[in-house]
Amino acid sequence: xxxxxxxxxxxxxxxxxxxxxxxxxxxxxxxxxxxxxxxxxxxxxxxxxxxxxxxxxxxxxxxxxxxxxxxxxxxxxxxxxxxxxxxxxxxxxxxxxxxxxxxxxxxxxxxxxxxxxxxxxxxxxxxxxxxxxxxxxxxxxxxxxxxxxxxxxxxxxxxxxxxxxxxxxxxxxxxxxxxxxxxxxxxxxxxxxxxxxxxxxxxxxxxxxxxxxxxxxxxxxxxxx
Amino acid sequence: xxxxxxxxxxxxxxxxxxxxxxxxxxxxxxxxxxxxxxxxxxxxxxxxxxxxxxxxxxxxxxxxxxxxxxxxxxxxxxxxxxxxxxxxxxxxxxxxxxxxxxxxxxxxxxxxxxxxxxxxxxxxxxxxxxxxxxxxxxxxxxxxxxxxxxxxxxxxxxxxxxxxxxxxxxxxxxxxxxxxxxxxxxxxxxxxxxxxxxxxxxxxxxxxxxxxxxxxxxxxxxxxx
Amino acid sequence: xxxxxxxxxxxxxxxxxxxxxxxxxxxxxxxxxxxxxxxxxxxxxxxxxxxxxxxxxxxxxxxxxxxxxxxxxxxxxxxxxxxxxxxxxxxxxxxxxxxxxxxxxxxxxxxxxxxxxxxxxxxxxxxxxxxxxxxxxxxxxxxxxxxxxxxxxxxxxxxxxxxxxxxxxxxxxxxxxxxxxxxxxxxxxxxxxxxxxxxxxxxxxxxxxxxxxxxxxxxxxxxxx
Amino acid sequence: xxxxxxxxxxxxxxxxxxxxxxxxxxxxxxxxxxxxxxxxxxxxxxxxxxxxxxxxxxxxxxxxxxxxxxxxxxxxxxxxxxxxxxxxxxxxxxxxxxxxxxxxxxxxxxxxxxxxxxxxxxxxxxxxxxxxxxxxxxxxxxxxxxxxxxxxxxxxxxxxxxxxxxxxxxxxxxxxxxxxxxxxxxxxxxxxxxxxxxxxxxxxxxxxxxxxxxxxxxxxxxxxx
DNA sequence: CATGAATGAGCTTTCATTCAT
DNA sequence: AATGAATGAAAGCTCATTCAT
Numbered sequence: 001x002x003x004x005x006x007x008x009x010x011x012x013x014x015x016x017x018x019x020x021x022x023x024x025x026x027x028x029x030x031x032x033x034x035x036x037x038x039x040x041x042x043x044x045x046x047x048x049x050x051x052x053x054x055x056x057x058x059x060x061x062x063x064x065x066x067x068x069x070x071x072x073x074x075x076x077x078x079x080x081x082x083x084x085x086x087x088x089x090x091x092x093x094x095x096x097x098x099x100x101x102x103x104x105x106x107x108x109x110x111x112x113x114x115x116x117x118x119x120x121x122x123x124x125x126x127x128x129x130x131x132x133x134x135x136x137x138x139x140x141x142x143x144x145x146x147x148x149x150x151x152x153x154x155x156x157x158x159x160x161x162x163x164x165x166x167x168x169x170x171x172x173x174x175x176x177x178x179x180x181x182x183x184x185x186x187x188x189x190x191x192x193x194x195x196x197x198x199x200x201x202x203x204x205x206x207x208x209x210x211x212x213x214x215x216x217x218x219x220x221x222x223x224x225x
Numbered sequence: 226x227x228x229x230x231x232x233x234x235x236x237x238x239x240x241x242x243x244x245x246x247x248x249x250x251x252x253x254x255x256x257x258x259x260x261x262x263x264x265x266x267x268x269x270x271x272x273x274x275x276x277x278x279x280x281x282x283x284x285x286x287x288x289x290x291x292x293x294x295x296x297x298x299x300x301x302x303x304x305x306x307x308x309x310x311x312x313x314x315x316x317x318x319x320x321x322x323x324x325x326x327x328x329x330x331x332x333x334x335x336x337x338x339x340x341x342x343x344x345x346x347x348x349x350x351x352x353x354x355x356x357x358x359x360x361x362x363x364x365x366x367x368x369x370x371x372x373x374x375x376x377x378x379x380x381x382x383x384x385x386x387x388x389x390x391x392x393x394x395x396x397x398x399x400x401x402x403x404x405x406x407x408x409x410x411x412x413x414x415x416x417x418x419x420x421x422x423x424x425x426x427x428x429x430x431x432x433x434x435x436x437x438x439x440x441x442x443x444x445x446x447x448x449x450x
Numbered sequence: 451x452x453x454x455x456x457x458x459x460x461x462x463x464x465x466x467x468x469x470x471x472x473x474x475x476x477x478x479x480x481x482x483x484x485x486x487x488x489x490x491x492x493x494x495x496x497x498x499x500x501x502x503x504x505x506x507x508x509x510x511x512x513x514x515x516x517x518x519x520x521x522x523x524x525x526x527x528x529x530x531x532x533x534x535x536x537x538x539x540x541x542x543x544x545x546x547x548x549x550x551x552x553x554x555x556x557x558x559x560x561x562x563x564x565x566x567x568x569x570x571x572x573x574x575x576x577x578x579x580x581x582x583x584x585x586x587x588x589x590x591x592x593x594x595x596x597x598x599x600x601x602x603x604x605x606x607x608x609x610x611x612x613x614x615x616x617x618x619x620x621x622x623x624x625x626x627x628x629x630x631x632x633x634x635x636x637x638x639x640x641x642x643x644x645x646x647x648x649x650x651x652x653x654x655x656x657x658x659x660x661x662x663x664x665x666x667x668x669x670x671x672x673x674x675x
Numbered sequence: 676x677x678x679x680x681x682x683x684x685x686x687x688x689x690x691x692x693x694x695x696x697x698x699x700x701x702x703x704x705x706x707x708x709x710x711x712x713x714x715x716x717x718x719x720x721x722x723x724x725x726x727x728x729x730x731x732x733x734x735x736x737x738x739x740x741x742x743x744x745x746x747x748x749x750x751x752x753x754x755x756x757x758x759x760x761x762x763x764x765x766x767x768x769x770x771x772x773x774x775x776x777x778x779x780x781x782x783x784x785x786x787x788x789x790x791x792x793x794x795x796x797x798x799x800x801x802x803x804x805x806x807x808x809x810x811x812x813x814x815x816x817x818x819x820x821x822x823x824x825x826x827x828x829x830x831x832x833x834x835x836x837x838x839x840x841x842x843x844x845x846x847x848x849x850x851x852x853x854x855x856x857x858x859x860x861x862x863x864x865x866x867x868x869x870x871x872x873x874x875x876x877x878x879x880x881x882x883x884x885x886x887x888x889x890x891x892x893x894x895x896x897x898x899x900x
Numbered sequence: 901c902a903t904g905a906a907t908g909a910g911c912t913t914t915c916a917t918t919c920a921t
Numbered sequence: 922a923a924t925g926a927a928t929g930a931a932a933g934c935t936c937a938t939t940c941a942t
Contacts, residue, residue, distance in 0.1 A: 167396030168392055174392075193379070275940080284937060725922095
């Protein structure tokens with residue numbers, strides 16, 4: 001019937017969607033979420049403005065989809081770490097290191113805040129974004145609990161600890177936004193140490209010195225899709 | 226005509242400026258930084274749109290002035306704490322408690338990020354905001370150092386610790402943005418404990434139970450302008 | 451306080467609103483309802499596009515307001531006729547003559563239809579327009595009833611007769627749309643005769659020949675606001 | 676290749692064209708003439724957008740073709756009635772009843788008006804639509820004349836009477852547009868009575884009570900293509 | 901200083917039409 | 922013929938900023 005390969009079309013379409021989302025994220029990372037408009041995103045993607053609307057029904061749709069995929073991807077990565085047989089301290093280290101070294105992550109953080117606090121955004125989208133954020137705390141709380149069981153992570157409500165950890169990471173992420181850097185070093189091992197028990201900290205001799213291709217592991221987790 | 230009148234005029238003008246800035250902050254807190262426009266701010270201030278422009282030359286001007294004054298005020302408050310003769314842990318507790326309990330503080334955090342990452346904002350303004358942020362780390366680092374000297378705060382570069390602390394507080398502040406709350410408790414004493422030494426944590430028996438009108442103290446510091 | 455005359459401002463504002471509505475009607479009459487856009491209306495009114503939005507919140511708002519005022523005005527005129535002490539046949543004649551001789555009335559008829567049948571229009575607006583149309587049938591039915599009582603108007607449900615009469619007038623109105631005229635004369639007295647009883651028609655000798663400044667009377671009724 | 680195939684192709688093509696036109700009319704009837712776009716029409720027809728352009732060169736082309744065929748079909752039906760050996764009153768009754776009971780006829784009326792009043796439509800198309808409308812008055816005038824000869828239809832210029840009759844029917848048709856109904860009954864016999872002579876009306880005892888499958892006859896006339 | 905009407909650039913979105921496959 | 926992705930010209934609307942009063 002159709003002179004075109006339907007299956008290939010579908011694949012192309014999915015690839016385009018992916019491409020637009022990537023371009024949107026990059027545009028936000030470059031221009032800031034306020035200045036990033038459809039024209040810029042389309043240009044970044046190498047498409048016409050009108051064509052973008054063949055794949056997404058609105059700008060909000062694009063933005064919330066970018067955030068959605070980021071949150072899902074992040075959630076899977078953290079869940080992956082939670083399920084690994086590895087020192088919980090090391091898990092936190094890997095997560096911190098991986099997240100902070102990925103250039104455009106601050107854009108995700110900004111988007112999450114923007115979507116949650118912007119009055120003109122559809123309430124359902126806001127609610128969904130908040131809910132996914134909350135859900136993503138769970139695997140992190142699991143890691144905290146694992147650490148507490150082993151006596152290497154400080155006591156207290158694991159979910160609250162997870163919340164502090166995530167807030168700290170997000171806060172730091174924002175400081176890493178391009179343009180004007182803050183002249184203070186960020187060292188993942190020091191971040192983790194804040195959550196470690198006295199004994200654990202004392203005993204730890206060169207724990208973090210272990211060589212490992214961190215990025216690879218983190219990336220691997222992210223690709224556990 | 227008389228010098229008295231001129232002076233009084235100046236005071237009136239300064240009061241107006243203050244009032245507009247307050248209204249701007251409240252509007253942002255209410256509507257989000259994207260939706261807050263001049264008309265809204267003018268309405269909140271009870272002024273006409275045109276009249277607002279008699280006091281500020283642009284919207285960006287208002288926003289960066291709001292941020293500027295917030296940063297200065299915050300800096301003074303922290304410096305005030307740094308100079309006090311008080312247990313450093315208590316200082317951190319007071320600061321955490323005070324900051325997190327002030328409703329519209331998340332708006333400052335959003336503004337700082339918005340100004341720093343928005344491409345259309347004047348680079349000088351961005352640079353200034355970043356610089357002031359960095360400067361405000363110093364008194365906090367002083368408090369950290371005081372704690373380290375007394376052996377109650379964990380070791381490491383005090384400025385880095387201050388940076389982590391501020392990032393954590395800012396990250397938490399964002400989660401407190403109105404609309405959709407995250408169902409996790411935030412307890413200032415637990416935040417401070419993350420930065421305390423083993424010994425300090427162990428010895429601390431009911432340390433934070435001391436009754437005090439925290440808000441009053443924090444407010445007092447903030448009003449040291 | 452205000453250096454401007456507030457009352458005068460209000461009057462100006464009302465005049466502007468009126469002016470925009472008139473311009474909108476004229477634009478529709480000139481270009482057709484499909485082609486009439488805000489830019490055209492603004493140009494016709496001698497205003498900038500943006501300024502139009504200081505008086506109306508949307509294009510639909512303008513259109514439905516035009517229709518609303520037209521319907522109200524029409525309703526008042528018909529009610530006025532219904533209350534007059536005058537031969538009902540003459541009332542119908544006046545109404546027919548007056549309505550058909552007003553140039554832009556076809557635009558009202560088109561608008562009513564457009565608003566009622568356009569899926570993208572707010573349902574409340576559609577409902578309101580339909581309701582007002584129905585309400586405006588009543589005074590016309592009163593006139594029919596008056597005629598029936600005097601034995602000069604044919605029998606049957608007065609409201610149904612009114613509905614037929616209005617539909618006929620509206621149908622004719624549409625044929626009068628500018629551009630390409632239909633080469634058939636429209637004679638108000640013949641229209642009225644369709645609704646007259648045999649006796650009434652027979653007895654009528656030169657009834658409609660009576661000289662009168664019809665337009666004046668009709669206009670007068672319209673201005674009974 | 677063979678002549679047979681060419682002929683069959685032509686038939687297929689004509690069937691497609693017919694199908695698209697029907698789909699266009701249904702889409703307009705469903706969504707209103709403003710909202711009906713090519714994508715909707717193509718979907719209704721079960722074709723791709725691009726393929727529709729293999730049969731029509733523009734949207735206006737489709738619309739004016741829908742109207743053209745409707746007008747031709749209507750003209751043939753009326754001419755058919757004019758040529759029948761039947762009471763003229765009955766002819767009018769059949770026409771009224773048939774036209775008003777066909778669901779999507781209001782769409783034709785709207786289209787006629789839209790095309791005639793829309794400035795962006797090709798003038799030739801507008802002129803043609805108006806001309807055909809005028810031509811279609813003739814057979815109706817013939818029916819009026821037949822009635823006048825028999826003394827059952829009121830006097831006056833037959834063409835003018837036909838014009839009134841058509842306007843009335845069109846006016847009523849618009850009121851029948853879906854969405855918000857006007858709560859007034861429409862009774863075809865009452866419509867016809869408006870055009871009947873006193874004697875005719877008096878003598879008529881149960882004239883319209885004659886049972887007949889009206890729709891069938893009307894349909895039959897319409898299919899005289 | 902005070903007002904809010906006025907401007908116009910810029911944004912998001914729609915859609916008839918074209919075109920590579 | 923058949924497809925739907927691609928285009929680009931508009932449309933509606935918003936809003937920071939200016940300006941006559």
